[in-house]
Amino acid sequence: MIHSFGKCVGCHMPRIAKSAESGDIHSHVFVTLLPKDTLENSAIPNSCQSCHKHKDEDPKKLQEDLEKWQKASSSARLAAKKNY
Secondary structure (H helix, E strand, C coil): CCCCCCCHHHHHCCEEECCCCCCCEECCCCCCCCHHHHHHCCCCCCCHHHCCCCCCCCHHHHHHHHHHHHHHHHHHHHHHHHCC
């Protein structure tokens, strides 16, 4: 599942550019490359699989997990808003 809110760089600046080593330079566009982007075009790496924790996971499963997390987060935000 999605982890660690404190590490923005991991998802928003994934190591996808290459110099002497494969994937050794962070992207500087600060855009999350989603698993669905990889599913649509296999030449596009995604932020989730650039991490050692998810590198061998199926992009389809990663996208499903991301969507579940986003839905739960939205529900929690709406519930918190109603309490104010």
